Amino acid sequence: MITLNVNGKEHQVDVDADTPLLWVLRDELKLTGSKFSCGIGVCGACTVLMNGQPIRSCVLPVSAVAAGATLVTIEGLSPDRSHRVQKAWLEESVPQCGYCQSGMILSAVALLDRIAHPTDTDIDTAMTNLCRCGTYDGVRKAIHKAAKSPKL
Amino acid sequence: MSNTKSPIVGLNSRRDFLKTSVFVGSGLMLSLVLPRGTARAAQSASPRSPSGFIHIGSDDVITIVAPAVEMGQGGHTAMCQMIMEELSGDWAKLRVEDAPADPLYNNPMINMQITAGSFAVRGWYPELRRIGAAAREMLVQAAALQWGVPVVECSAEQSIVTHQASGRALRYGALADAAGKLPSPATPALKEVAAFTVIGHSPKRLDVPPKLDGSALFGIDVDLPGMVYAAIRGAPTLTGKLKSFDDSAAKSQAGYVATVVLDDALIVVATSYWRAKKALEAVTTEWEKGKLGGMDSARVSQLLRSGFAETGTVARNDGDVESARANGAMTLEAVYEVPYLAHACMEPMNCTARVSADAAEVWCGTQAPQAAQAAAAAALGLQKEQVTVHSMYLGGGFGRRGQADYVGQAASAAKAVGRPVKLIWSREEDLSHDYYRPAAAIRFRASLDAAGALTSLESNVVSASAPDFSRPGPPFYTGGVWDTTYSYSIPNFRVTGLNKDFGVRFGFWRAVNDSHNPFMLEGFIDEIAHHLQRDPYAYRRSLLQHQEAHRHLAVLDLLAEKSGWHKPRKGRHLGMAVFPSFGSVIGSVAEISMQGKAVTLHRVVTVIDCGVAVHPENILAQLRGGLVFGLSAVLRGEITLLDGAVSEQNFSDYPILTIAEMPVVDCHIVPSTAAPGGIGEPGTGPIAPALANAIYAATGTRIRTLPLAKLGYTFAASRNRA
Numbered sequence: 001m002i003t004l005n006v007n008g009k010e011h012q013v014d015v016d017a018d019t020p021l022l023w024v025l026r027d028e029l030k031l032t033g034s035k036f037s038c039g040i041g042v043c044g045a046c047t048v049l050m051n052g053q054p055i056r057s058c059v060l061p062v063s064a065v066a067a068g069a070t071l072v073t074i075e076g077l078s079p080d081r082s083h084r085v086q087k088a089w090l091e092e093s094v095p096q097c098g099y100c101q102s103g104m105i106l107s108a109v110a111l112l113d114r115i116a117h118p119t120d121t122d123i124d125t126a127m128t129n130l131c132r133c134g135t136y137d138g139v140r141k142a143i144h145k146a147a148k149s150p151k152l
Numbered sequence: 153m154s155n156t157k158s159p160i161v162g163l164n165s166r167r168d169f170l171k172t173s174v175f176v177g178s179g180l181m182l183s184l185v186l187p188r189g190t191a192r193a194a195q196s197a198s199p200r201s202p203s204g205f206i207h208i209g210s211d212d213v214i215t216i217v218a219p220a221v222e223m224g225q226g227g228h229t230a231m232c233q234m235i236m237e238e239l240s241g242d243w244a245k246l247r248v249e250d251a252p253a254d255p256l257y258n259n260p261m262i263n264m265q266i267t268a269g270s271f272a273v274r275g276w277y278p279e280l281r282r283i284g285a286a287a288r289e290m291l292v293q294a295a296a297l298q299w300g301v302p303v304v305e306c307s308a309e310q311s312i313v314t315h316q317a318s319g320r321a322l323r324y325g326a327l328a329d330a331a332g333k334l335p336s337p338a339t340p341a342l343k344e345v346a347a348f349t350v351i352g353h354s355p356k357r358l359d360v361p362p363k364l365d366g367s368a369l370f371g372i373d374v375d376l377p378g379m380v381y382a383a384i385r386g387a388p389t390l391t392g393k394l395k396s397f398d399d400s401a402a403k404s405q406a407g408y409v410a411t412v413v414l415d416d417a418l419i420v421v422a423t424s425y426w427r428a429k430k431a432l433e434a435v436t437t438e439w440e441k442g443k444l445g446g447m448d449s450a451r452v453s454q455l456l457r458s459g460f461a462e463t464g465t466v467a468r469n470d471g472d473v474e475s476a477r478a479n480g481a482m483t484l485e486a487v488y489e490v491p492y493l494a495h496a497c498m499e500p501m502n503c504t505a506r507v508s509a510d511a512a513e514v515w516c517g518t519q520a521p522q523a524a525q526a527a528a529a530a531a532l533g534l535q536k537e538q539v540t541v542h543s544m545y546l547g548g549g550f551g552r553r554g555q556a557d558y559v560g561q562a563a564s565a566a567k568a569v570g571r572p573v574k575l576i577w578s579r580e581e582d583l584s585h586d587y588y589r590p591a592a593a594i595r596f597r598a599s600l601d602a603a604g605a606l607t608s609l610e611s612n613v614v615s616a617s618a619p620d621f622s623r624p625g626p627p628f629y630t631g632g633v634w635d636t637t638y639s640y641s642i643p644n645f646r647v648t649g650l651n652k653d654f655g656v657r658f659g660f661w662r663a664v665n666d667s668h669n670p671f672m673l674e675g676f677i678d679e680i681a682h683h684l685q686r687d688p689y690a691y692r693r694s695l696l697q698h699q700e701a702h703r704h705l706a707v708l709d710l711l712a713e714k715s716g717w718h719k720p721r722k723g724r725h726l727g728m729a730v731f732p733s734f735g736s737v738i739g740s741v742a743e744i745s746m747q748g749k750a751v752t753l754h755r756v757v758t759v760i761d762c763g764v765a766v767h768p769e770n771i772l773a774q775l776r777g778g779l780v781f782g783l784s785a786v787l788r789g790e791i792t793l794l795d796g797a798v799s800e801q802n803f804s805d806y807p808i809l810t811i812a813e814m815p816v817v818d819c820h821i822v823p824s825t826a827a828p829g830g831i832g833e834p835g836t837g838p839i840a841p842a843l844a845n846a847i848y849a850a851t852g853t854r855i856r857t858l859p860l861a862k863l864g865y866t867f868a869a870s871r872n873r874a
Binding site (some may be wrong): 018020027033038086095098101102127137 | 356360368370372424426496498547549580773778781802804817871
């Protein structure tokens with residue numbers, strides 16, 4: 001049994017130790033907002049926050065999640081899409097197919113926690129998530145917009 | 153106004169609406185969603201009634217059954233806009249559902265239930281408006297009957313019918329039952345374009361909110377009771393067959409359920425996806441290579457180019473190109489070539505299937521629900537009517553999900569193990585078992601007279617595809633000939649197409665022909681302009697002095713204006729392309745600077761005339777998205793074959809554009825009241841020729857093959873406009 005703290009709740013999961021965190025979140029905890037896409041930690045569709053840092057959950061064995069680490073998935077960002085990043089994303093209508101967007105949003109949250117007013121270069125460096133639909137302009141605008149609203 | 157697809161229980165209840173609404177006599181229905189068989193019969197009874205498209209509840213909630221799926225292109229919202237405009241419904245009360253697999257939902261333009269080819273808005277614009285208007289007239293008539301007043305004294309707005317003279321008003325929800333019993337008018341009055349309040353505006357896209365909190369359900373998110381998971385390994389060569397396998401090591405692994413053998417693939421089923429993947433890795437397989445064995449990309453290129461010596465099918469033949477060439481003062485000739493490309497949807501192919509002896513259900517993202525239905529039926533030996541397709545959000549489509557190979561595979565696995573199965577392809581499987589944008593080569597020959605006038609143009613297309621010249625009009629196909637409804641006036645003009653079938657399965661890729669033909673054609677026109685020492689903009693203009701070219705000219709002129717064509721900034725070089733695409737006319741200018749082979753893209757200006765702009769905000773998003781898709785291909789996109797197998801396995805060797813590489817984009821829509829053109833695909837094509845032509849302007853080097861990385865170019869985008 002492995003204990004995980006996800007979105008403020010403790011969960012006991014009985015899975016193979018090498019199972020990537022992504023599949024534990026998706027298939028055991030039914031938190032399907034985190035997506036599988038490349039499986040090698042490149043594209044960022046599986047991004048979740050561990051102790052506030054964005055991580056690629058598709059390549060992190062669940063047994064490597066540090067004891068006591070707090071995990072946040074897109075489902076736990078706010079109860080009602082009220083996080084400033086979600087609001088900015090709505091205002092800018094950022095998503096297209098939407099598949100990469102959970103990871104995009106969580107990467108943006110982590111960026112704004114680290115740098116209150118990121119420059120375009122900060123965004124280019126931090127936002128390594130891939131989007132096949134090409135929502136990058138919207139992502140950039142929404143990050144700048146969110147940076148202007150107060151952090152709750 | 154949320155269309156969050158709720159968990160599986162909700163999915164069932166969603167289907168319950170479709171299945172049971174005809175039986176609910178509780179007076180809620182404006183229109184009854186017909187049971188399957190009835191709907192099929194009704195399809196021939198044109199025009200369609202609101203049945204099957206609009207449901208209004210006593211709570212005033214309007215549910216629209218969208219005949220186009222949502223893959224990020226805004227299909228759901230656009231379908232609803234067209235109905236809601238004429239229905240005069242309250243947008244805040246709107247919900248949207250995906251249509252089941254049923255010919256009732258065949259796109260009227262192509263008579264297929266497929267969301268592809270930028271056909272959704274084009275094909276449904278007249279029909280959905282008419283359906284919405286018919287429903288509005290039925291509601292108004294129901295109110296007039298109830299009040300005993302003439303219909304003409306009543307009006308409808310925001311889901312309320314009002315009788316101005318008496319001040320009476322009734323909500324749609326209170327009228328729906330009575331309205332549903334009235335005959336559906338065949339030719340209801342439609343609004344004038346100038347009176348539109350929904351079309352041409354940009355209501356918040358319906359699929360955006362659930363994509364912000366993880367509640368949007370894609371195919372990969374489906375969860376059924378008792379479900380097991382499947383991983384798949386396809387034949388490495390695309391024509392390969394399974395020869396032998398040894399799964400003894402897999403069988404002893406935790407959670408192993410079964411091995412399912414297909415002709416060209418092997419599936420392992422286990423109690424979790426991770427276990428299925430690990431167990432599959434423990435299986436050894438031997439494959440026959442089939443026809444493609446020994447084939448590699450260099451050979452593909454050689455065979456394509458050898459096709460110029462053969463006679464192709466004539467797609468268009470105006471005048472006499474041979475005489476024109478013989479009599480011309482000079483001939484210009486060039487060969488262009490593009491490689492195979494993969495779709496690389498962010499959501500890998502997947503499908504969940506539940507199968508019983510005489511019925512099956514499949515859950516998946518699909519652009520073609522009836523193709524999914526047919527694939528499952530074929531795999532299971534069922535009639536297609538026995539298969540229910542639950543359409544989910546698509547994590548990208550781009551043409552890939554018009555194919556239903558993954559649906560048949562999931563159905564086979566579910567039948568074999570007797571339990572619901574969720575099959576998920578790895579990214580490696582997804583990239584190496586795609587239906588690829590075909591490789592193609594085009595030879596152009598142009599003749600000029602002594603005064604420099606373009607007297608003939610011949611284009612010989614050789615494509616690893618199957619052009620279909622059997623239909624009237626421009627050839628519609630998966631591969632290689634450009635749209636022969638070509639705008640430039642050239643007195644002698646011939647297009648031929650030749651198919652080279654290597655056995656690489658090919659498919660529709662975003663923009664289809666226009667993913668590569670504009671690169672070739674607009675590149676060659678640029679070559680002619682430069683040969684004549686003419687400005688590429690002015691030269692194109694000179695070829696567009698005929699009546700049918702007015703849209704094309706307007707786009708060209710606005711493009712020149714917005715891009716600062718006549719006054720490029722110091723050190724900047726501009727390249728232009730403009731062409732008709734999916735019923736629209738589109739053009740782009742790329743603004744670059746260069747140091748050696750290092751390209752810096754400073755700005756892309758794009759102009760489109762897409763007729764009535766149904767959702768302007770989304771159109772701009774589609775133009776930017778198309779640009780990103782096209783630019784990825786221009787820079788680095790190439791699927792290579794080695795001994796018949798695809799080499800590229802993941803985003804590490806099939807890289808797509810990153811946010812850091814996103815150029816500044818400036819998009820403009822030409823105002824129009826004409827019927828809508830396509831918007832999902834046209835944006836993909838212009839960047840290749842615009843960028844290649846800009847590189848020529850900067851360096852004098854002509855780009856005739858892609859991707860640029862293979863030619864030694866490096867790329868950066870600059871956000872600095874100074």
